[in-house]
Amino acid sequence: xxxxxxxxxxxxxxxxxxxxxxxxxxxxxxxxxxxxxxxxxxxxxxxxxxxxxxxxxxxxxxxxxxxxxxxxxxxxxxxxxxxxxxxxxxxxxxxxxxxxxxxxxxxxxxxxxxxxxxxxxxxxxxxxxxxxxxxxxxxxxxxxxxxxxxxxxxxxxxxxxxxxxxxxxxxxxxxxxxxxxxxxxxxxxxxxxxxxxxxxxxxxxxxxxxxxxxxxxxxxxxxxxxxxxxxxxxxxxxxxxxxxxxxxxxxxxxxxxxxxxxxxxxxxxxxxxxxxxxxxxxxxxxxxxxxxxxxxxxxxxxxxxxxxxxxxxxxxxxxxxxxxxxxxxxxxxxxxxxxxxxxxxxxxxxxxxxxxxxxxxxxxxxxxxxxxxxxxxxxxxxxxxxxxx
Numbered sequence: 001x002x003x004x005x006x007x008x009x010x011x012x013x014x015x016x017x018x019x020x021x022x023x024x025x026x027x028x029x030x031x032x033x034x035x036x037x038x039x040x041x042x043x044x045x046x047x048x049x050x051x052x053x054x055x056x057x058x059x060x061x062x063x064x065x066x067x068x069x070x071x072x073x074x075x076x077x078x079x080x081x082x083x084x085x086x087x088x089x090x091x092x093x094x095x096x097x098x099x100x101x102x103x104x105x106x107x108x109x110x111x112x113x114x115x116x117x118x119x120x121x122x123x124x125x126x127x128x129x130x131x132x133x134x135x136x137x138x139x140x141x142x143x144x145x146x147x148x149x150x151x152x153x154x155x156x157x158x159x160x161x162x163x164x165x166x167x168x169x170x171x172x173x174x175x176x177x178x179x180x181x182x183x184x185x186x187x188x189x190x191x192x193x194x195x196x197x198x199x200x201x202x203x204x205x206x207x208x209x210x211x212x213x214x215x216x217x218x219x220x221x222x223x224x225x226x227x228x229x230x231x232x233x234x235x236x237x238x239x240x241x242x243x244x245x246x247x248x249x250x251x252x253x254x255x256x257x258x259x260x261x262x263x264x265x266x267x268x269x270x271x272x273x274x275x276x277x278x279x280x281x282x283x284x285x286x287x288x289x290x291x292x293x294x295x296x297x298x299x300x301x302x303x304x305x306x307x308x309x310x311x312x313x314x315x316x317x318x319x320x321x322x323x324x325x326x327x328x329x330x331x332x333x334x335x336x337x338x339x340x341x342x343x344x345x346x347x348x349x350x351x352x353x354x355x356x357x358x359x360x361x362x363x364x365x366x367x368x369x370x371x372x373x374x375x376x377x378x379x380x381x382x383x384x385x386x387x388x389x
Contacts, residue, residue, distance in 0.1 A: 007213040009075040011221075012083045015207025019086035022200035023050045026093040029193025030100055031381070032186040033253070033305045037371025038101045039185070039381035045096050048109050053089040056116030061088065065121035067130030074211065083207060084124075087152055088116050094156025098307035099163050102170045102368055105376050107359040111163075114351050120155060123340055127151050143336025144328045146224075147208035149268035149318030150336055155344050157312025160303070162349035166356055169302030171368040179297050182304070184253055194256035201228055201263050205270050220271050227270040228263060231282030235262020238286035246290075254293070257306045258286030264311055265318035272326045281321045285314045 027046035031039045062081055063069065069077055092115050096108055126133055126140055128151065133139050145151050173180055184190055206225040211217040239258020243251045262282030270278065292309035301308065319337050323330030355361060363372060373380040 004211075004213040005075065008211045009079045011212040012075050012079040012207060012210075015203035016079070016083045016086045018200050018203025019083070019090075019207065020050075020200075022090060022197050022204070023047075023093075025193050025196030025200055026090075026097065027193065028189045028196060030097045030305055032189030032191075032193060033097075033184045034100050035182065035371070036185045036382045036385050037373055037380065039373060040377045040379050041105060041372035042097075042100055043381070044377055045103075045105055045108055046093065048105070049092045049096060049112050050089045052109055052112045053092050053116035054085050056113050057085050057088045057121070060117040061121035061124075064118070065124035065129040067125075071129070087148065087204075088120055090148075091115065091120050091152050091156035091159070094153065094307050094311045095160040095163055097305040098160040098303045099167055100304045101372065102167060102302075102363055103163075104359070104361060104363055104372075107355045107361040110355050110359065111348075111352060115159065115348075119159070119344060119347055119351075120152075123151050123155050123344065126339070127336070138339055140332075140336040140339045142329070142332040143319065144272070144322050144326070144333070145268045145319060145336065146271055147205045147267045149264060149315045150340050152315075153264045153267065153311040154315030154319070154337065154340060157308055157315055158341050158344040159348040159352075160307055161301070161312065162345050163352050163361075164301050164303065164308075166349070166352050167362045169300060170304070171365045173302045174300050187252060190253055190256060194260060197260060198229075198232055198263065201232070201267075204228075205267055209271055223275075224270040226275065227273050227278040228266055230275070231262040231266035231270070231278040231285065232259045233262070234279045234282030235259045235265070235286030235289070238262075238283045239290050242287060242290045253306075254290060257289050257293070257310050260310045261285040261289035261314045264314035265321060267315075268318040269322040269326055269328075272322065272328075277325050281318070281325070284321075285317060288313050288317055 023046065027043055030042045034042050062084060072080060092112050125131060127143060127145060131141050134141065202225045205228045206221050209217060209221045209224055212221050236255050236259035240250060240255045243249065243254050262285040265281050265285030266278050289309045292313045293306050296303055296308050316337055319333050322328050323333035367375045
């Protein structure tokens with residue numbers, strides 16, 4: 001028993017470390033996709049999200065989500081906390097990336113406190129945790145979501161949608177019926193960030209199995225990680241093919257987002273699938289990204305990093321896929337999607353609206369023109385480079 005406890009604790013700590021590796025993953029991805037004049041601001045936001053969200057979860061969110069610190073005894077409670085803490089910032093990273101280049105740092109950090117202490121822990125409580133709605137009509141504990149297609153990715157996506165509706169687009173992004181293309185500033189950083197996220201996903205999904213100390217659990221972890229990787233491969237390949245068919249060009253940013261879409265889509269049930277099902281799930285995830293990015297642009301929902309397409313759309317698809325490809329009931333999956341979506345969107349909209357009234361969330365046009373590095377940080381990431389508008 002003691003050896004099993006030690007081995008599983010070590011596994012959870014290692015998985016947690018891989019998930020924390022996604023912090024620089026998000027930072028590099030977003031830093032590469034925004035203009036050079038906003039890179040320091042994006043990096044600052046990513047660091048503060050990790051620090052502030054983790055602290056809010058430590059002090060308030062964890063106990064609320066799991067009903068206290070003694071919620072399990074199969075691994076060290078400290079390791080279990082660290083693993084769960086590693087997740088909390090990801091939902092906020094999704095939201096912050098989608099409002100890049102126009103969001104002030106302080107109000108975004110205020111929202112991070114609310115998200116880390118209340119909004120995200122509420123969703124965890126209803127799904128993985130104490131479940132204060134158990135036995136009621138709104139009980140969604142039957143929704144299967146191993147590592148958070150809905151709990152994490154859709155939660156971040158719904159919060160982002162609320163923020164975009166309140167903040168509006170970046171300066172000059174849409175003029176009349178035209179959409180101004182704002183190219184990524186650093187493709188190598190985008191690639192590094194996406195691949196760091198991909199690697200981190202092995203801890204994200206594999207660690208969610210919870211144990212590795214028996215032959216059965218070790219096989220489940222290995223299958224989970226293999227299926228996770230397979231879905232990412234399929235998403236990248238399909239996005240690559242679709243972009244070439246449409247434009248006769250290979251768009252690395254869309255290929256990488258296709259891979260991330262596949263990874264999000266498989267996250268709900270990678271431990272349940274055969275070795276071939278993730279190919280279908282990931283391929284559809286990659287295709288959804290290619291369709292969703294221009295769709296959201298047509299709706300004038302300005303999302304610099306494609307987070308709505310990757311995380312919200314594929315979070316929903318991934319949760320539905322469990323109901324289509326496994327024995328879990330589709331109605332339970334759909335119910336979970338609806339309950340989480342309504343709660344997160346409504347509460348996030350109210351919180352962001354109030355924050356925006358108290359501390360203006362959106363940088364004005366002049367500040368956006370100058371760049372948030374100078375305005376918010378007083379430190380430019382590339383001071384020797386010529387700025388672009």
